[in-house]
Structures are given as structure tokens and as C-alpha cells.
Amino acid sequence: MALSLLPALLSGCASLNRHHEALLVLGDLSAGREDSRLKRRTEPPRREGIEYARQGRDYRADVYHPPEPRRGSLILVHGFTEQGRRDPRLVALARTLGRVGFTVMVPELDGLRDYSISTREVAAIVDAIHHATRAGSEAPTRTAVAAVSFAVGPALIAAMDEEVAPAVSFVVAVGGYYDMTDLLRYITTGEDRGSAGQQAPPPQREARWAVLLSQLHWLEDAQDRTLLETIARRRLADPQAPVADEVGRLGASGRALLELVTNEDPRRVEALIDRLPAALARELEALDPSRQALDRLQARLVLIHGPQDPMIPISHSRRLRDALPQGQARLFETEALQHVAVSTDWRDGWGLWRALVHVLALSEENGEGG
Structure with missing residues (x-):
């Protein structure tokens, strides 16, 4: 009888440890560079700068090696930032994840550094997955992928690539988009057609100019770009x-x-997209998850989104969840996020804590831990 209870007791202990560890992670994210219980209890991961190449494409990345690698690999994709993989917020997140046992790879994505996002970033993320799951090992391993904001679309599309899809165990998407046309409509006009009657907050004024900067490279005329x-x-x-x-x-x-x-004018958006240069219009379509065959996604999907996100409405994560088979995606709505910034008020953190518990559980369930 006692032996028959052992698996249940061990399972309960693992669950309690996971819940506690998620609380430590949440506290560390809220603390930023300041002291936290996680920092006091764990050693920071060792950061290693690496270079790798695939099919003639050269890359740089940082790999954060944890003192105790027990949760496998996670590729962390940065959003728009001129500091790239060395953005202090990204470094802090990678170190936090390293402290709880993830081996974190942060590839440098030039298009997200200079605001020239394109399908080039999709290829770069595919190459990062290929490197993380095949480099230095006799047999392919698996990895998780995490992305924030405008990087969610390229990361999700990369995770569906037929060459690497089986190697991606789960994807974490924080404040991401689903429908490119509706996103452009919201950013420019404030109308969120995916909100099912709910009022989205006014869009952040900087968003329209970030979109403009991100697409300049598709214009052939150098004077227009300047x-x-x-x-x-x-x-x-x-x-x-x-x-x-x-x-x-x-x-x-x-x-x-x-x-x-x-x-x-929300009614003009489709017509204005049709008037764009053909190469730009093709790229917008190629970076639009709503236009992809989502059944190619083999990974589990963890969606984390703030209900008052002024950059990308939460309706995008809700629609992405609903577009996948039941149970493949879970959405955690949390007041702790103002787009991708984490609130320092612990009372806002319930939804984010639940998401962290789920991510830690997936890392164990999918054999990421060892």
C-alpha cells in the first residue's frame, strides 16, 4: 500500500516544487536588476558567445549555460531592439531562465535590431533551431522557443517549418500577433476587429512609426527610404x-x-495594403500567421498576453488559440504585462505565475528536463 502511494506523493512534491519555482521566477522578473529570492538561492548561468553558420548564412548568439542543466534547451527570440541579444531586459530574462535550469540560446537577429523585419528572420530562427537541436549531438534533440511582441509571428512560422517542426517541443508567445491586416488596422486607426465587441485600449502612438521603420528596406527608391x-x-x-x-x-x-x-479610416486598410509595392505586400502576407497552414505546428503553444496591451490587442492571442486544435494552445491573460513589460506589483501576477507553472511543467513533460 505504501509503495502504491509513492508515485502520487512524488508527483505532488514535483508539483509543489514547480509552483514554488514559478513564484521565484516571477519575483525575479519583477525585481529586474534588484535583489530577489531566486538570485540569493541560485548561481547565475555562464554566458558564452558563439558563432555558427548554415547554408552560407552566418550567425552570432549567446548561450546561457545553467549550473544545473535540467530543463533542456530554449531559444529566446528578441523583439525590436537596437541592442539585439544584449538588450539588458533580454539578458535579465535569459539569466532568470538559466537560474531555473534552462540552457538558453539567444540568436542575434539583424532585422529585429534595425527594424527591417522580414522572412529573413524566419529563416534565421529555423537555423537557430537546427543548430540548437543538432550541433554537438549524435541524434537530434528538442528545444523550446520563446518570442515576444512582433517576433512572435516569425518564431511561430519558423516552428512550423517542416525540417525543424518535430524538434520544437513548445512555443511561448508573449504579446504576439495573429492577423497582420487587423494588426495594421489597430495600430493605425485604433479599431480592433478581432475583439468580439470588447473595447481595446487606444494604440500606442509610437507603433505606427515602428511599423514604418520595419518595412523601409522593401522600397527600391533610396531617397524614399531616407x-x-x-x-x-x-x-x-x-x-x-x-x-x-x-x-x-x-x-x-x-x-x-x-x-x-x-x-x-479602418475601412481603407485593405485597399491601402493592395497599393503597396508587390515585394512588401508579399512579405506582409508571408509573416501573417492567420494565412499559414497552422496544422503544420506540432509544438504546444503557450500564449501570454495583457488585456490592456496598447501595442498588440489581446484578441490576437485569443484568435490564435481558437485557430488551433483544442488543447494544443493555452492562453494566460495577465494584468502583470503592459505589452511585454512586467509589473512590479505582485497583485497583478496571478496569470503570469500560472503561465510560468505551465511552462515549467511542459519542460518536464516533454523530456526537456532530464
């Missing part, structure tokens, strides 16, 4: 800054992109 970058950066610094001179010198393609970004 003028639009000047407009975007000037308006980021001052929403009322004069730009009439630059607008008047734009060519047809530059005007089409600027008109989409500055449009405030």
Missing part, C-alpha cells in the same frame, strides 16, 4: 514635428507606404 526614415524618427521624437517638406519629395511607393501608416 525620407521616410527621417519622417518616422522625427515623429517618434515629437508627434507634431513638421514633415511636409519630406512628404512632398516622396515617390509613388514611399507615398503608398506612408499613406497606410498615417491612415485613420
